[in-house]
Amino acid sequence: MTTDIKAQIYQWLQQVTDPEVPVLTILDLGIVRDVRIADDEVTIVITPTYSGCPAMDVIGINIRMALLSRGFKRVHIEQQLSPAWTTDWMSEDGKRKLKEYGIAPPVRKTSDNPLGLFEDDNIPCPRCHSEHTELVSRFGPTSCKSLYKCLDCKEPFEHFKCH
Amino acid sequence: MTNQPVNQSTNRLLYTLQIADNALILGHRISEWCGHGPILEQDIALTNTALDHLGQARSLYQHAADMFNALPADEQKTLFSSTALQNKITKGENIDEDDLAYLRDGWDFRNALLAEQPNKDWAYTVVRSFLYDTFNFYFYAALQNSKDVVLAAVAEKSLKEVTYHLRWSSEWMIRLGDGTDESKARVQEALDSYWAYTGELFETTVVDKTALADGIGVDIAAIKTQWQQRVNTVLEEATLTLPTNTWMHSGGKECRHSEHLGYILAEMQFMQRAYPDMEW
Numbered sequence: 153m154t155t156d157i158k159a160q161i162y163q164w165l166q167q168v169t170d171p172e173v174p175v176l177t178i179l180d181l182g183i184v185r186d187v188r189i190a191d192d193e194v195t196i197v198i199t200p201t202y203s204g205c206p207a208m209d210v211i212g213i214n215i216r217m218a219l220l221s222r223g224f225k226r227v228h229i230e231q232q233l234s235p236a237w238t239t240d241w242m243s244e245d246g247k248r249k250l251k252e253y254g255i256a257p258p259v260r261k262t263s264d265n266p267l268g269l270f271e272d273d274n275i276p277c278p279r280c281h282s283e284h285t286e287l288v289s290r291f292g293p294t295s296c297k298s299l300y301k302c303l304d305c306k307e308p309f310e311h312f313k314c315h
Numbered sequence: 316m317t318n319q320p321v322n323q324s325t326n327r328l329l330y331t332l333q334i335a336d337n338a339l340i341l342g343h344r345i346s347e348w349c350g351h352g353p354i355l356e357q358d359i360a361l362t363n364t365a366l367d368h369l370g371q372a373r374s375l376y377q378h379a380a381d382m383f384n385a386l387p388a389d390e391q392k393t394l395f396s397s398t399a400l401q402n403k404i405t406k407g408e409n410i411d412e413d414d415l416a417y418l419r420d421g422w423d424f425r426n427a428l429l430a431e432q433p434n435k436d437w438a439y440t441v442v443r444s445f446l447y448d449t450f451n452f453y454f455y456a457a458l459q460n461s462k463d464v465v466l467a468a469v470a471e472k473s474l475k476e477v478t479y480h481l482r483w484s485s486e487w488m489i490r491l492g493d494g495t496d497e498s499k500a501r502v503q504e505a506l507d508s509y510w511a512y513t514g515e516l517f518e519t520t521v522v523d524k525t526a527l528a529d530g531i532g533v534d535i536a537a538i539k540t541q542w543q544q545r546v547n548t549v550l551e552e553a554t555l556t557l558p559t560n561t562w563m564h565s566g567g568k569e570c571r572h573s574e575h576l577g578y579i580l581a582e583m584q585f586m587q588r589a590y591p592d593m594e595w
Contacts, residue, residue: 203472204370233374234468236475266452266478267545269486269552290479291360295367299356315475 154189161187161194164218171210172294173312175253178211182241185232193226194219199237201315202295239315250312251278256300258314275311277302285309323529325390327463328382329425330526332415333568334458334466335375336426339416340576341447342368343583347434360483364444367476371469376412378465384409395423399588417587421576425522428567429512431576438491438498438505445484446509449545450516452481453538462530485549492553499554506550507558514563517542522568 165184170176178184178198186197196215200208212229219227239258247257256278265271272287282304289299290313297310321329346365352358383391391404399418403410410418429447434440455477458470491502517539519527526532550557566572586593 200370200472202367202370203374203469203476204366204368206366233472234464236468236472267481269482269489269549289356289360290483291356291363293359295363295476 157189158187161189161196161219164222165196165215168211168214168218170207171214172207173250173253173255173296175249176242176246178215180243180246180249182239182243182246183211183237192224193228194224195228195230197230197232199232199235201237205295207294237315239312242312254278254309255297256309256311258312260314273311273314275300277305277307278309279307280305321525323525324382325386325394326522326525326529327531328379328386328394329522330532331375331379331382331463331466333425333522335372335379335415336424337430337447337451338368338372338375340424340426340579341430341443342366342372343579344430344432344434345440345444348440353437361440364480364483367473367480371473371476372416373412374465374469374472376415378469379415380409380411383415395419397423399591413587417584421572421580422570424567424572424576424580425570426567426576427512427515428564428573429509429516431567431573431579432509432512433575435505436501438501439509441484441487441491442502442505442509444480445488445549446513446546447516448477448481448484449542449549450513450538451477453541453545454533454535457533457538461532466531488549488555489553492550492555502553503555506555507560510558511560511562511564515565515567518565518568520568 162179165187166177166179168178170178170181181201183198183201184196185199186195188195188197196219198208198211198215208231215229216227240260242258250257256275259273259275274283275285275287276283277285277300280302282302284303285300286303287298288301288308292299292310296313296315298313299308300311301308342365345361345368348358348361349365350358352361383394388404388407392401395401397418397420400410400414403414403418429443432439432443452474455470455474459467459474461467461470488502491498493499517535519535523532523535527534547557564573
């Protein structure tokens with residue numbers, strides 16, 4: 153019984169999207185860590201992407217709305233900081249959707265050195281797929297994205313940072 | 316009040332506030348660049364960084380508020396002197412992260428003096444960030460081992476963000492130092508000036524000592540070597556000269572601040588002080 157409800161809740165959560173990147177659902181993002189059901193109370197455990205990400209509050213509200221509208225009276229959102237969120241938790245489907253939306257998805261580099269300077273990840277252009285691209289800034293319009301430009305098709309694009 | 320040894324749980328609260336205040340005050344300073352950056356990408360970089368600091372401060376203040384609310388009422392009254400907070404405590408109300416940010420007075424803040432120093436120009440802003448980010452990187456790396464699970468979790472999360480900050484400020488040190496005669500002279504001047512605020516980062520207060528003994532705090536003397544090495548490496552690549560002045564400012568960690576903090580708080584706290592408990 154509980155398993156059925158839980159599966160149903162996950163289906164509903166799959167309809168809650170990231171307000172900043174609306175093609176991604178919160179399950180695609182990998183921020184839902186657990187769903188707990190006790191009597192008439194449901195607890196959704198989410199982990200923030202970035203400490204100061206303003207989308208997290210909106211996501212919390214949207215989860216609550218999604219479940220309240222399905223008849224749950226007591227919905228509790230719990231934030232869990234550890235283990236820290238990583239883009240490794242993003243679904244493959246999510247990465248595909250990001251690319252189609254025009255945002256280069258995160259790619260894990262084995263040579264990631266936290267103290268490396270002026271290192272420019274080789275991020276393929278999501279539009280023309282050229283690898284001839286250049287980092288413009290490690291910081292973008294939201295915490296999770298950096299700015300690139302394609303040197304072939306000349307289009308600027310955003311990259312969902314590997315985090 | 317500030318230098319007296321206190322019991323373990325109160326010390327843990329004060330230690331958390333010290334980290335949170337650094338994040339809030341430096342974050343606020345950096346946010347002053349919003350809309351004033353030299354080019355759009357750098358404006359965005361600083362605004363993102365400010366937001367990271369603010370988010371970290373929020374998690375830490377929430378933890379501090381939880382600890383504060385669990386203290387006996389008698390002890391709560393002795394911790395903060397502002398009338399606005401005292402009113403809440405006397406009424407027996409719980410406090411939250413906003414109360415700690417907006418309702419404490421300057422002499423209740425425990426941030427290092429470096430965090431509150433003014434932006435001045437691009438060189439001063441970059442230098443202040445570089446000196447602090449390098450410290451913050453090793454600090455959070457070590458804090459991940461804290462016995463306080465919330466502090467350890469905040470550290471684990473923040474370290475990823477601080478790595479971006481450190482790359483940004485280190486690259487700018489090199490760009491300016493190894494740039495034109497003008498940029499080099501100005502970044503060297505800023506470095507010589509703000510260098511005098513670095514000693515305090517490694518000063519061990521009673522709160523630091525107690526936190527370390529308690530297993531929740533970081534051994535800041537130990538990270539000083541790492542900090543020094545990293546600073547040397549970047550300065551060398553930036554063709555800048557390591558400052559030789561050894562006289563250091565101090566006081567912020569023990570609630571004695573420069574005149575700058577008051578102005579920051581006047582701006583940051585105005586709405587909550589003028590319209591208590593307002594929300595938007």
